[in-house]
Amino acid sequence: MAEMKEAPAGAPMGVKLMTWLDNRFPTMFAEYRKHMSEYYAPKNFNTWYFFGSLAMLVLAIQIVTGIFLTMHYKPDAASAFASVEYIMREVPGGWIIRYMHSTGASAFFIVVYLHMYRGLIYGSYRKPRELVWLFGCAIFLCLMAEAFFGYLLPWGQMSYWGAQVIVNLFSAVPFIGPDLALLIRGDYVVGDATLNRFFAFHVIAVPLALIGLVVAHLLALHDVGSNNPDGVEIKDKKDARGIPLDGIPFHPYYTVHDTLGVAIFLILFCAVMFFAPELGGYFLEYNNFIPADPLQTPTHIAPVWYFTPYYTMLRATTDPMVNALCVIAGVAALLNLVKGKGSATSKGVLLVGAAVLIALMKTFDAKFWGVVLMGGSVVILFFLPWLDRSPAKSIRYRPGWHKLVFALFVVAFLILGYQGTQPAPPSGSMLERLSQLCTLLYFGFFLLMPWWSRQGTFKPVPERVTYHGH
Numbered sequence: 328m329a330e331m332k333e334a335p336a337g338a339p340m341g342v343k344l345m346t347w348l349d350n351r352f353p354t355m356f357a358e359y360r361k362h363m364s365e366y367y368a369p370k371n372f373n374t375w376y377f378f379g380s381l382a383m384l385v386l387a388i389q390i391v392t393g394i395f396l397t398m399h400y401k402p403d404a405a406s407a408f409a410s411v412e413y414i415m416r417e418v419p420g421g422w423i424i425r426y427m428h429s430t431g432a433s434a435f436f437i438v439v440y441l442h443m444y445r446g447l448i449y450g451s452y453r454k455p456r457e458l459v460w461l462f463g464c465a466i467f468l469c470l471m472a473e474a475f476f477g478y479l480l481p482w483g484q485m486s487y488w489g490a491q492v493i494v495n496l497f498s499a500v501p502f503i504g505p506d507l508a509l510l511i512r513g514d515y516v517v518g519d520a521t522l523n524r525f526f527a528f529h530v531i532a533v534p535l536a537l538i539g540l541v542v543a544h545l546l547a548l549h550d551v552g553s554n555n556p557d558g559v560e561i562k563d564k565k566d567a568r569g570i571p572l573d574g575i576p577f578h579p580y581y582t583v584h585d586t587l588g589v590a591i592f593l594i595l596f597c598a599v600m601f602f603a604p605e606l607g608g609y610f611l612e613y614n615n616f617i618p619a620d621p622l623q624t625p626t627h628i629a630p631v632w633y634f635t636p637y638y639t640m641l642r643a644t645t646d647p648m649v650n651a652l653c654v655i656a657g658v659a660a661l662l663n664l665v666k667g668k669g670s671a672t673s674k675g676v677l678l679v680g681a682a683v684l685i686a687l688m689k690t691f692d693a694k695f696w697g698v699v700l701m702g703g704s705v706v707i708l709f710f711l712p713w714l715d716r717s718p719a720k721s722i723r724y725r726p727g728w729h730k731l732v733f734a735l736f737v738v739a740f741l742i743l744g745y746q747g748t749q750p751a752p753p754s755g756s757m758l759e760r761l762s763q764l765c766t767l768l769y770f771g772f773f774l775l776m777p778w779w780s781r782q783g784t785f786k787p788v789p790e791r792v793t794y795h796g797h
Contacts, residue, residue, distance in 0.1 A: 362549050367574030368581055369555035371794040375449070377588030378442035384589060385435045386541065390534065392428040400480070402526035404519040407482035408618045426604040432474055433610045434596055436633035439467060447711075448733060450720025451554040457712040459551065462544040464708045469537045471634070471705070476529035478631060479522060483615030488628045490525075491517045496641070499695045516621065557792045558720030564791055573792045609748070627750045635747025636740055637701045640769070642751055643762040644697030651763070652696075653685045700766065707773045714773055717780040719788055726783030736772040739765040 334346040349356050399418055401410040414421035443463065446452055452460035479490040494511050498504040513520030552562055561571040575581075605611040609632045614625050630638050660681035688696060719725050722733065742765045752758035 362545070363578040363582075364576055366549055366577045367561070367571050368553045368577045369559075369561050369792055370573055370575045371555050371557065371792045372553075372581065372584065373556055374588070375441075375445040375556070377585060377592075378438045378445060380585040381438040381588060381592050382435070382442055383541075384592070385431050385438060386537075388427060388431045389435065392424050392431065393530065393534075395424045396428060397530055402480070402523050404482065404522050404619075407480065407522060411481050423600070426600045429611055430596060430600045430604055432477065433606070433631075433633065434592075434599075435470065436474070438592075439470060440633075443467070443708075444737075446554075448722040449554055449556055450558050450715065450717070450722075452712045453554075453558070453715065453720045454712070455551045456548070456554060459544060459547045460712055461709060462540055462547055464705075466537065466540045466544060467708070468705065469533055469540060473529060473533045473537060474631070474633065476525040476533065479517075479525045480529060481615055482522065482619045483612075484617045484619055484623075484625050485612045485614040485628070487517060487619035487621070488625055489630050490521065492628055493630065494521075496698050496701075499692075499698050501691060501695065554720070555792055556721060556723060557789060558724070559789060559792050561792065573794075629748055632744065632748060635745070636743035636769075637704055637747075639743040639747040639762050640704055640766045641697040641701045642747075643759065643766045644693050644700050645754065645759070645763075646693050647755075648763050648766075649688050649693050649696055651767075653688050655767075656681045656684050656688075700770075704769060707770070711773070711776075714776040715780050716777050717785075719785050721788075724786040724788050726785060728783060729780075732772065732779060735768060739768040739772075743769065 331350050332346050334343045338346075396414065399410060399414050399421065401407060411425070414425055416422075418424075446460065446463070475490075475493065479486045494508055494517065497511060498508040500507055509515065511521075512518075513524050552560070555561070559573075561573045564572045566572055599606060599610070605613070612631070629635065660678045663677055717725060717729075722730060743762065746752075746758065746762050746765075752762070
């Protein structure tokens, strides 16, 4: 048994309390030192590094407000919508809890998208942080599932019909599609059974997985250390005590630093929550203030804004789009055969693979390939650490035209997101062609990354981080 510590004579009550706790729960203090006061983070973090802590803040907001909402919500098709109205109109403070939760859902995706983009431009997925990135992508998937399950719970028109459309997509999967859709719904139509299982997933199953992944994400991050805007490993340069020369303790420096980001975020969050909780129909759709009616289909069914880029990819996958993908696959295989640097065996394997892929594309209908592209647009993120072959991690030291490639990717993603909020364009129209082009740009950014990420003249990466006071 370790020797008991004694507080100095005349010490303040707070010091005595901490000493008492340290004698009885030393693990807590050891973990605090490991992950806070003795965790050395790079000294050149900038505003892009606010979004990780903001994601933790929003997660806490969602959990706390969700607990209070479940006290009054009834997961029953006959009374779900009325229970939400009861929360809004009769429960003291219920309206602010509900608006905090609905605004928090969109805020969660905003900060997570920005957090992921920061990792993209600074190469935070590169060695030795591959596992950190993989945990982050798994968190993103869980977040999408959590949002989808929660979207049905208000039991409004858009909740009902949006869930109907998304669940029916699974029926496009060959052979097992109809049974899979039936398993998800729990019935032949979206109804009481669907609502009950979605509630169970939204409140219990997915949050548990999400919290576990967040813990794993943070532990993996603190084991390998944080990346920085220069992409330089601060652990390579240490002083005689083993402390990184370019590192500073996370607490108190970055806890105070992040307070600025939290303050700005909460100002914007409260402004939306109090003055524009619907935000023009993007955060809360107007159709969702109408009770679900299985006999009346809304004129325009669309998912909430954070799903619309992927929904646009689904709509853009028509027969002409599949034909174009077949041509692209064939041309890519032929170019590799003529100009590729691999062995004859690898070229032959790639050519046969392209032929099989083209045959499969012509076998199954476009709806199935739309589902594949929609799912693939998220799954491809998991492979990013192995797709990027750039000699420099950070965008700061890459060729200038690489920034244009990143900008094109962002613009394509934003266009896909906006088009998903609008009614489906006529077949063959310029708007449909634009969505198809943006879909190709999205996938081209990743699939061509092993090639374009190595091209150009790179700037020399410094041995130590660069820091300018602000």
